[in-house]
Amino acid sequence: MFRRAVDLLRRLRSLVVGDMTYALKKQGVNLGENIFIGMDVIIDPSFPWLITICDDCTLTSRTIILAHDASTKRHLGYTKVGTVFIGKRTFVGMGSVILPGVHIGENVIIGAGSVITKDIPDNSLVVGNPGRIIGPTDVYITRYRGILENSLTFDESWTLEGGVNSEKRQAMYKVLEDRKPNKVAFVR
């Protein structure tokens, strides 16, 4: 009785706060801890048990992870299937597609709109279609750590979650606009 009540509460929470992790685990996705899942993420609903996503990964909105490919089905009577593995602390940029059979290492950063067709080793920064490695993640992070040190930063009060007001929105727009071209700032 108690377990059923807890189960119900977890389902409700999953519906209310949009926390997909409970539903995905139920479907059979091998999901680690502390995983961020953005909006409209598709994790192959046909073969979820073939997909592993390790701790501390970020799947930004519209990420698609596929574990099957029915392009052969009408010709051969079979669909291709393959496991997908995403190692710890990997970031998947918005709108990226990860194809069946791909093993992605730890600390990988995948740029927005990438299509990952082949295995990616640990500590790689990957962009494009097909995804190509453009450098090591640690070099990218070191570069941005240096940029951050000499950069304008905004605290949480400049975010939607922090209740950013219209004055701050306009001020942020103006300050970033004045820093063009190719200048970024950082927000907590």
Ligand SMILES: CC(C)(COP(=O)(O)OP(=O)(O)OC[C@H]1O[C@@H](n2cnc3c(N)ncnc32)[C@H](O)[C@@H]1OP(=O)(O)O)[C@@H](O)C(=O)NCCC(=O)NCCS
């Ligand atoms: C991949 C990424 C992390 C690289 O950042 P960066 O190093 O500051 O990028 P740069 O502008 O120095 O680009 C390096 C090169 O990669 C290319 N590139 C960068 N991002 C790319 C992308 N998403 N797809 C294809 N090429 C990309 C650039 O054109 C540049 O190519 P060049 O050397 O031929 O000129 C970043 O561009 C990105 O895509 N981040 C994800 C953003 C996102 O998904 N946000 C969602 C909400 S969190």
